[in-house]
Amino acid sequence: MRVVVVGSGIAGAATAHQLSRRGAEVVVIDAGLTGAATAAGAGIVSPWTARADRNLAFAMAAGEYYRTLVEELAEDGRDDSSFEVVGGLVVRSDTAELREVRERLQTRAEASPAAGVVELLDPGEAREFFPPLAAELAAVHVSGAGRVDGRRLRAALLGAARNRGAQVCEGRVELDVDGGRVRGVHLAGERIGADAVVVAAGAWSAALLEPLGVSLGVVPQRGQITHLDLPGTGTRTWPVVLPPSGHYLLAFPESRVVVGATRETGSGFDHRVTASGQREVLEHALTVAPGLAEATLVETRVGFRPATADGLPLLGALAEHPQVSVVSGFGPAGLTIGPYAAQLVARQILGEQVGDELAPYPPERAG
Amino acid sequence: MRVVVVGSGIAGAATAHQLSRRGAEVVVIDAGLTGAATAAGAGIVSPWTARADRNLAFAMAAGEYYRTLVEELAEDGRDDSSFEVVGGLVVRSDTAELREVRERLQTRAEASPAAGVVELLDPGEAREFFPPLAAELAAVHVSGAGRVDGRRLRAALLGAARNRGAQVCEGRVELDVDGGRVRGVHLAGERIGADAVVVAAGAWSAALLEPLGVSLGVVPQRGQITHLDLPGTGTRTWPVVLPPSGHYLLAFPESRVVVGATRETGSGFDHRVTASGQREVLEHALTVAPGLAEATLVETRVGFRPATADGLPLLGALAEHPQVSVVSGFGPAGLTIGPYAAQLVARQILGEQVGDELAPYPPERAG
Amino acid sequence: MRVVVVGSGIAGAATAHQLSRRGAEVVVIDAGLTGAATAAGAGIVSPWTARADRNLAFAMAAGEYYRTLVEELAEDGRDDSSFEVVGGLVVRSDTAELREVRERLQTRAEASPAAGVVELLDPGEAREFFPPLAAELAAVHVSGAGRVDGRRLRAALLGAARNRGAQVCEGRVELDVDGGRVRGVHLAGERIGADAVVVAAGAWSAALLEPLGVSLGVVPQRGQITHLDLPGTGTRTWPVVLPPSGHYLLAFPESRVVVGATRETGSGFDHRVTASGQREVLEHALTVAPGLAEATLVETRVGFRPATADGLPLLGALAEHPQVSVVSGFGPAGLTIGPYAAQLVARQILGEQVGDELAPYPPERAG
């Protein structure tokens, strides 16, 4: 079976990898556009600390899945997934509130063992985990939370797919429709035939399906995310930090702390760092972690999350065009749930039964 | 007469130009270090709106002098000084305070005609001058305030000096001292003899004089300054904006607004954009001008102002080494008063009487 | 001392204000006729950019004087002079010609500091100052050029005079002559006695003096001037534009650009917008500033300038009737030189020595 995967962010790369692993002949084609969410995103893998319960089971399964993924990548010659379990801190200044958080997370951890251990930390302890933290913040620590570098994970997934025979190209494609049936894609005038086409083009996915008369409910939501550097400070083991604001802090090797991000609905594909976006990101970060004040501002990345109206992803085959499957709409959760979702869709394309897992996410719903 | 000028920021370039115009044989040598204040600075030329009266007459004379400077540059083949009179807005939310400001500035404008006309603007009018301004801010408008692009002015000054025969080199120099007398400099092992040496090395000036046992009272004070862009908005005619915070806003062509700056005493030569510096600059700018919220953050520049303890410049010949003159210590005011001060020192070096104007600024005082 | 001022355009209002400030008892009487030049005029205050040198020193003194006027109005409770220094652009397509212009203006600026800074702008820069400008036009920028709204300045002057005790009336007056001596005026049958009468009735001044057998050399010269609006464009900071044609462009808040004007000698008091006048004004404006093509045509104003044969004003007391002084004949320059001239005549009426300044403008000369 021959499959064209359009898009090679986390969704496309993971789908291609899974298809390749399962024996499909895969061509991945990416437009190379500026603002890919995977390249800009933070990479927190901590579904257990989500504030709401909606979609929780799916997300926790995705969290669980990461370890399978790391193993599969290793099987396919790639040890460099970048995924690391570093633990996470849900921080609050109100201890009573933290006790509720702990109870909730414990319940979840019982259902999803990858969450690890859930514990209360007083402010002094929390700062030992994350030294720049504000003195008044206590925390619930969740040991199973992880982080991943989107760029490196994507590279690993594509490398693994190539190792399994996949072909990776760059260019803008259009669907090849013949007699109402999608039969592949056109790339720079050339026709690439396929038994199935996967649309995994993130925030740009809707445009691809327009010629079919399908109005995909995904729009770009801009995120601005800032990379700080703490010269001479080893940050590799620092946990991810999850404040109540929705903004987060996330350490990376060697001495980097990533803070963010804005969630700018209605941004369109306007790829800019803005004065107010930068202020918002720094204001939140320095309130939670004043110890970052003297950190170097290295860069601010801009990405367009593929956002849906109901906050849920768009997954699986189109009703009228079963040759076309969608893996998109992850919003800010692409690096958390993308690989798991990709794996399910890949199996569906290859004719496997994937149970009811994709049922809540029909791509053509009025998102 | 042969003069070596060490440093080619605003102070060195202006001194070299004036010396060349007056017939001296000039060699300018710059170390090309990162963080030159002239390259980073904002370039507001508005001495009349200073908060304090100290040093006011000198600064206003420097403001008046810009007109002469522009003409002299034109005579020397450079029409590109970048200096433009765009007016300035002293903004306040308190009208009573503004009336005091107006009275103070009118008194100053009577003494210094280049200040132009001084007028009260209500908030609506102030926003017509600077559309992003906060709705509640009224202003005193001073029509004679100007702006200059430090990089471009420096290039024009050096170009004009070259047109007058000056030589401009790059490299790190040391003083050539022979028998207790300074006889030139060493540049990359080579000796360049001179009748006089001008130390105009900004925040780096002190190190040059150490071998003479002279402890110059100048230290680096870091400034972080941010360049915003308002796509599609013509900003050339917008006035400079002077809020009570000491931070400022300053438009440049085509669509740029420059906001800043931090004043980080004790920074040393630590050339970094910091999280807290960036936040401070944006916080001030967006409080004064909320209309900049969606502006693009283009870059943040870092410069080291040559700061003195008493806030006054260091000007003129050393007592023990009359062959060495200093033109430094301008703090944040280098682009305002540097050219005027440079002209006075150049004339002094060439034996002219410059009256008492340099008397308050002996370079060896315990700044 | 009691003075009746006939006419309350810029000349009469400014004279009344100056007289009131100096302690005279003043009655201002205006006929309220259609076509007053002050209400229609553009209000460019830029004597430095005049093409010819004739009358230049007087005009430049008048330009300098505006700053004093603004302060005096503020002292008398009026902050709303509307005068603003916005800079001016002398535009040309021929760069060599512009260099000559620059030299001429620099010489003038040296003699008259209120001219501000004189600089060459290339076409791209000129358009940043005045975005609708034709692409091929370069400019000389004169930072001290100002603009004033004649209607608002007149209101401020009359208000300030009232605050100083002046009385402002409406009606048509005739001179009250008794025994060959002017002793006041008749207004609607009533006699208003006065020690002095100021004839400041603009283009209508001649008729007033006919009963004295004085033939004043002033005739109406029609000007048609068009107000355009650029919806949504903030124009407050745009400079005045002075093309070679003698027509000009002049921005006002909020989004208005005023273009004009015709100079229709021999028009009489024929108060009409004509087809050819409107075409001429638009043709010139759109040639110089094609970017105004889509501006809204809001209104076209018609005013009658008080024109003299030699282009110079009529100022001072009549030889045979020293109780009667004239302040008229400003042609297109009333808003530029009117206030300064009014101040001189007011001082002369009150017995001050005003030097030779009024000598070139005897009102009874064969203009």
Add this chain to the structure above:
Amino acid sequence: MRVVVVGSGIAGAATAHQLSRRGAEVVVIDAGLTGAATAAGAGIVSPWTARADRNLAFAMAAGEYYRTLVEELAEDGRDDSSFEVVGGLVVRSDTAELREVRERLQTRAEASPAAGVVELLDPGEAREFFPPLAAELAAVHVSGAGRVDGRRLRAALLGAARNRGAQVCEGRVELDVDGGRVRGVHLAGERIGADAVVVAAGAWSAALLEPLGVSLGVVPQRGQITHLDLPGTGTRTWPVVLPPSGHYLLAFPESRVVVGATRETGSGFDHRVTASGQREVLEHALTVAPGLAEATLVETRVGFRPATADGLPLLGALAEHPQVSVVSGFGPAGLTIGPYAAQLVARQILGEQVGDELAPYPPERAG
């Protein structure tokens, strides 16, 4: 039979009149919007001088029809149609070209006797017809050309309809659709039932039909048209003037000459006189008729012509909604062909056979 006519410009007023004359119970409802083409339009009735042959027969029939219309209005108590046959001048500077024009018009006049007599005039003769004409212009004179004042004709048509029992209201309506069938309109919440609805809302017609899913191919095309006055000159008998530019000149009693008009496709409903529009109109008028230079510019009217892509009107019943008829899309020709077209549609609504005349103008075509 009860008919609601939406719109009371020339199309709606004429349709209502014809329906009333034929016994229908008519309600006319107009939204009273700014920019109605009928109120702004020039009113030249000269189909014979059209440059192209397309649609010529229909237009000539409409020209012929005017005399019937005038008679019918008189029957219905209205003598004030304003229609007058004043003749027309097709002006050219090239005599050879004029000879071709004459031949073409003669052929047409043979087919359409209302064209009257076709004759060549040399420049001197042409100016006798229209004194302000440029000296070099010769002309072909067509004696049957007429003019009509759109506002007055509309008033007469509505008055005549009222005399026949029609009701005329103001307000915005929506179609009343019940079970897929149009059963009248809603006006301010009230339902007005009707057996037929006529959409004659000019440039606004498309919006009315949107709820039916009908996309009517009519968009607003702005016209700016200027009214000049020649004080003391009797202009009533002056012919219409048709230059090659497409602009025209048209005299009206007492001393008025109307010149225009711009044809601004893509204008939307942007109701403004623009600088470029005013210039274009005056430039054309004064080139053709320099004698208008000193005319008073009285006003410039702005109207939105209902333009179609193919330049042909939209006439007759909708295919899917036979209860709804359209009378729109006349572009610049509404005052020429509107009354004739209205009469045909009125008859069609009442069940008469109108032959093939409406066949070329189906309202739902992709205009």
